[in-house]
Every structure is written in structure tokens, then in C-alpha cells.
Amino acid sequence: MAVVLLPAVLAAEAGGQKRFDVAAETVGEALRQLPVRNLLFDETGQLRRLINVYVDGIDARGGRLLDEPLSPSAEVRVVGAVAGG
Amino acid sequence: MAAVLPVGTRKGLFLLRGGDGAWDVEGPMLPGWSVFHAVLDPRDEALYAATNNPFYGATVHRSDDLGKTWERAEELALPEEGDLKLNATWHVEPGQGSELWLGGDPGVLFRSDDRGMTWEVNRGLLDDPTRERWQPGAGGMCTHSVQLVDGAMYVGISAAGTFRSEDGGDTWAPLNRSVAAEFMPDPYPEVGQCVHKLLAHPKRPERLWQQNHCGVYRSDDRGENWERLDGNGLPTSFGFPLALDPDDPDVAYVIPEQSQEHHYSAEGRLGVYKTTDAGSSWQLASNGLPERAWVAVLREGLAFDQDAIYFGTQNGSVWTAPRGAGRWTEAVRDLPPILSVEAAAA
Secondary structure, three states, rough: OEEEEEOOOHHHOOOOOOOEEEOOOEHHHOOOOOOOOOHHHHOOEEEEEEEEEEEEOEEEHHHHHOOOOOOOEEEEEEEEEOOOO | OOOEEEEEEEEEEEEEEOOEEEEEEEEEEEOOOEEEEEEEOOOOOOOOEEEEEEEEEEEEEEEEOOOOOOOOOOOOOOOOOOOOOOEEEOOOOOOOOOEEEEEOOEEEEEEEEOOOOOOOHHHHHHOOOHHHHHOOOEEEEEEEEEEEOOOOEEEEEOOOOEEOOOOOOOEEEOOOOOOOOOOOOOOOOOOOOEEEEEEEEOOEEEEEEEOOOOOOEEOOOOOOOOOOOOOOOOOOEEEEEEEEEOOOOOEEEEEEHHHHHHHOHHHHHHEEEOOOOOOOOOEEEOOOOOOOOOOOOOOEEEEOOOEEEEEEEEOEEEEEEEOOOOOOOOEEEEOOEEEEEEEEOO
């Protein structure tokens, strides 16, 4: 099972749960299983613009993003984009 | 009298409880969310918050235990097939029966019949034929005012104007005659006015008031015609918040700002202005407020109930005065920037 880690605000919205074990073949499939999926995706199904996703420490936006394949041992980290000072 | 004030801030929600000079502060609740507006539903004491986050979008939260635990809307979005996306939630308004209304950006209105868990967009407003002539104000294209009186529904949208529906929201009529839009090539268009706050008087429902980008207005005929009121004692025509007296339809309050370029209190003082003659004249009602101040009070930042009037500032102070605004006292200071204040009986 891959692991998805959420930042504090999303974890609070998920009943306080920060870590989720998910069976999924892609990043998108994993994120859509989460109870906070409507905070991650807009109404067109697009990942919100200021959300970054790292798979085993590598920015998935630099790859295939939601179609990025997941191994069962993968760690997916959801992070709000950092901007400014 | 005791009161509960839901105070929405840029950094969560606070509940102020008290009155008679002593206030307890609970919070922040919903940390990480900007609370554009929060209200206690008088029907069942559910606490609703219009919540926004730059990363995670716009939603609504509900608490049935005064903020100890929260539930988030499960379905709140614009139709997938359209070009519009929900940019922000702005105002929650309890309605009749099971109705709950929600105004949002881009100029949209939602209805919920299950206490805010699922929301259906109002197609009449979404598909309004004048929508192509609407444009966003500086705060976005927000449906920020929702008024339900005498069988009619009114919305105020910046910058589209005031609209009324008499068929439960199926169709909407623009109500902007004689309301200026001085930033437009035609300064009196059918739509495109930048209403900043719209209120109907609860006991005289044909009387509407609005603080607009271009003046303060009153209508005595359900918005068909408007009279501009800001030349008779107000320091400027520009501002955002508006409050009424719950019983006297001739009394209203505004807090003018310097100008559309300079969003701080007019003339360098924190000035609440009051009319007791339906806007024919305005008097400063700032006893107790700082005489040198450059602060802002946002459109949802001014509230009233049977006993008192309340406002919150962008620099985190909540001020209260007994009804009539004879003397102001600072109830709380040093909160995060305040976006909204509402008042409910304790």
C-alpha cells in the first residue's frame, strides 16, 4: 500500500488523520480516495493550482502528475505551494 | 443583554460571548481558513462559516456544538460542463423552512436543504442574460448580500448590482435604476453597479439600503427606484459596511472610507455615521472611537441586534455600542484581520 501524507489543514479536515494507506496505481487514483478530495480537486477534476504533490520526494508536477505511477511502497506527500518570503 | 458574536477573520473564526463590557473570546476555530462570513442559524443554533483557503478552495463548514466540532460541505461546486469555477464563498443566509442560501464568487448563489452538506447552484442567476455585462470588483465578482423579505429574494453582487427574484430564484430582475456606476462609460447602466452591501429593513420590507462603490442609496419601492444620500453630512461616498436599526426604518449606519484608492477610514478618524431621518442628513456617532485612525471595516464587518451595534476592523478590534451608537467601547483587540461580524442572542 502506498502512503499519502497530508499537511495540517487537510489533516484537520480528515478528522485529524494525517497518514493514509491507499491501494492505487497512480497519484490521481490515490488522491481521489481521500476524504478531502473535494479540497484537492476543483469542479473540473483538476488538481488545484497551488497544491504540490511529491512522490518519494520528487515533484510530481515535473512528471506526469496525476498519472504518475505509484509503487506499493511509495510515499505521496501533499504540500501547499510556497511563495513569497 | 448577553450576545454571541461570530467573528470571521483571515485566520479562522472566533466566538465572542458577553456584553455589558466583559467579553470572552473562544478561538481560533477552523485554523487555516479565512472566514468570510459566519452566522448562527436562529432555527437550530447551527453555526455556519463561509470558509476559504488559497490552496484548498472555497467551502462551507457547519458546527452543531458552537464550534467544538465541524462538518464540511460534501457537494459544493459549479456545473462541470460550464466555464466557471467557484472562487470563493462569501455569505450564508438562513431562509424559510429548510432553505439555506450561500452567495459566492463568481456572482453565484447556492441553496441547501440539508443544513449545508450539499448545495445546488441557482440556475436563474447563473444563466442570467445580463451576466456577460458583469465584471469583478476588487474583491472578485462576489454575491455578498442575500436578503429574504416579504416573499422576495434580493442579492447584491459586486460588480453586477442589485437583483430581485419573486419566484423563489427562478428568474431575477436587475434593480439598478438611478444607481451610479461612475467607473463605466455609461454611468447609469442596467447592470454592472458595484454594490458593496445591501440590506432590507426587517419591519419595512419595501425599504432597501445599499452602500455602493458610488454612494449610499435608499429605495422605498423594493429597489425599483433609488435615492442617493451621501451629500448630506457624510465625508465621502465610498465605503463598505452598512447597518440598520431593527425597529426604526429611518435609522442607518455607515463607516465611510477615504476613497476607492485609499481603503481606510475617511478623514483619518474611525467615523461611524448615523442617520435618523432616512438619509436626509448624517451625523458622526463616534463617541469613544479613536479620533486618529486609518483602519478599514469590511462589508461584513458591521452588525446589529435588538440591543447593540458591533463592528470589527482590519486591525483586529471589535467595537460595540448600545443601540443608537451613543458610546463605543472596544470589546476585544488584537484578533487577526476581521472579515465579518454577526450578532446573535446568547
